[in-house]
Amino acid sequence: MKKTAADTQQAVPSRKEEILAAAASLFRRQGFERTSVREIAQELGMTSGSLFYHFASKEDLLVMIMEEGLRDITQAVRQAQATEKRLPERLLAMVQQHLAALLGPRLDAMTVLLYEWRSLSPEAQQRILALRDAYEALWTESLNEAAQLGLVDPDVALVRQTLLGALNWSAQWYRPGGRLGIHALAERMFVMLFPKMRLGLEQAAAA
Amino acid sequence: MKKTAADTQQAVPSRKEEILAAAASLFRRQGFERTSVREIAQELGMTSGSLFYHFASKEDLLVMIMEEGLRDITQAVRQAQATEKRLPERLLAMVQQHLAALLGPRLDAMTVLLYEWRSLSPEAQQRILALRDAYEALWTESLNEAAQLGLVDPDVALVRQTLLGALNWSAQWYRPGGRLGIHALAERMFVMLFPKMRLGLEQAAAA
DNA sequence: GTCTATAGTCAGATAGAC
DNA sequence: GTCTATCTGACTATAGAC
Numbered sequence: 001m002k003k004t005a006a007d008t009q010q011a012v013p014s015r016k017e018e019i020l021a022a023a024a025s026l027f028r029r030q031g032f033e034r035t036s037v038r039e040i041a042q043e044l045g046m047t048s049g050s051l052f053y054h055f056a057s058k059e060d061l062l063v064m065i066m067e068e069g070l071r072d073i074t075q076a077v078r079q080a081q082a083t084e085k086r087l088p089e090r091l092l093a094m095v096q097q098h099l100a101a102l103l104g105p106r107l108d109a110m111t112v113l114l115y116e117w118r119s120l121s122p123e124a125q126q127r128i129l130a131l132r133d134a135y136e137a138l139w140t141e142s143l144n145e146a147a148q149l150g151l152v153d154p155d156v157a158l159v160r161q162t163l164l165g166a167l168n169w170s171a172q173w174y175r176p177g178g179r180l181g182i183h184a185l186a187e188r189m190f191v192m193l194f195p196k197m198r199l200g201l202e203q204a205a206a207a
Numbered sequence: 208m209k210k211t212a213a214d215t216q217q218a219v220p221s222r223k224e225e226i227l228a229a230a231a232s233l234f235r236r237q238g239f240e241r242t243s244v245r246e247i248a249q250e251l252g253m254t255s256g257s258l259f260y261h262f263a264s265k266e267d268l269l270v271m272i273m274e275e276g277l278r279d280i281t282q283a284v285r286q287a288q289a290t291e292k293r294l295p296e297r298l299l300a301m302v303q304q305h306l307a308a309l310l311g312p313r314l315d316a317m318t319v320l321l322y323e324w325r326s327l328s329p330e331a332q333q334r335i336l337a338l339r340d341a342y343e344a345l346w347t348e349s350l351n352e353a354a355q356l357g358l359v360d361p362d363v364a365l366v367r368q369t370l371l372g373a374l375n376w377s378a379q380w381y382r383p384g385g386r387l388g389i390h391a392l393a394e395r396m397f398v399m400l401f402p403k404m405r406l407g408l409e410q411a412a413a414a
Numbered sequence: 415g416t417c418t419a420t421a422g423t424c425a426g427a428t429a430g431a432c
Numbered sequence: 433g434t435c436t437a438t439c440t441g442a443c444t445a446t447a448g449a450c
Binding site for chain 2: 029030031033034115118119153155158159161162163164165166167168169170172173180185188189191192193195196
Binding site for chain 1: 433434435436437
């Protein structure tokens with residue numbers, strides 16, 4: 001029995017997590033192919049050979065970064081969906097959690113997830129795609145309900161693509177410390193993208 | 208005086224254009240770094256050395272693909288903007304031209320433009336970024352007018368990012384021959400993203 | 415304009431000492 | 433768990449014949 005349990009929430013990151021974080025940061029800034037394992041190792045003060053004690057291959061690194069990102073955002077949005085029962089508020093909570101996962105502390109991993117999937121082998125691509133489909137199914141579910149209430153266009157697939165496209169694009173331009181925080185950004189985009197939904201909240205009279 | 212003038216609209220593509228098209232197709236499917244010059248040459252029945260008679264470097268290929276894509280979409284949207292004088296119709300025409308340029312015959316080049324810019328050298332990145340800024344300025348201009356008429360949120364930068372994000376994301380999922388043509392897709396997305404705009408057109412009573 | 419041949423570089427991954 | 437040293441292969445780009 002190894003001591004690798006409960007490694008998800010600890011404050012002191014394991015070596016493996018340090019490597020994943022450094023790799024994600026480099027992959028986001030330079031792309032997967034333009035980043036060498038030597039660069040990743042150097043970032044951590046080790047040599048390239050040592051990396052392969054922790055990971056079987058460079059692609060293995062990429063796959064784990066992506067799976068971690070997808071696991072995080074899926075869990076966050078699923079919880080928002082389960083917590084908020086009423087519909088307009090539930091979708092707002094889902095948008096907030098999506099942007100928080102995308103633009104928050106895991107920005108590197110999430111950006112890599114969005115823009116480096118072509119560097120995966122076909123087999124790994126299928127695995128990641130299956131996880132992404134499961135995530136998108138959460139949205140389809142709640143958007144279907146909204147469509148039945150007449151709150152969104154009945155073409156739910158198109159609504160989902162438009163919504164997630166607008167949200168995901170923010171990873172290309174959003175920079176922490178800008179004029180809008182993530183929470184405020186989520187509200188603004190929600191109002192813009194779901195104009196038929198009135199929230200009965202305090203921002204009803206906002207500009 | 209060489210015979211290279213008026214090469215833009217001809218039906219028979221020059222060798223250079225054939226190379227650019229083959230490269231764009233491979234870059235879109237595999238990414239820039241994962242595509243070798245040998246593959247590009249093979250696609251055209253030549254050997255890798257011959258490519259360098261036409262292009263100085265592999266990056267040169269990428270830059271030309273991107274510049275061509277940006278030139279096309281800028282021209283198309285600028286013409287729509289200049290032709291339609293009235294505002295809601297003008298923005299619809301711009302959305303239609305944006306999607307037509309993005310998803311039409313130049314889909315390969317446009318996708319490469321959107322997703323491979325990190326493979327450019329810093330100098331080339333600046334050049335491309337300047338062209339992209341000029342393109343986005345077209346949108347800022349018309350969206351500013353719309354904001355003054357109360358047709359869109361006054362945060363024009365956010366509106367532009369949201370709009371272009373949703374439109375550009377379609378390159379990830381749209382496939383020609385699907386249930387929606389490009390023209391119809393543009394109308395649907397326009398209505399979804401600009402709900403305050405009523406067009407005075409025939410689709411006023413659509414579902 | 416295209417070929418062959420190859421220079422020159424750098425990548426991912428492995429073996430074995432410590 | 434990290435190191436040094438190295439294998440093996442692939443890549444871009446060039447030179448010069450045709």
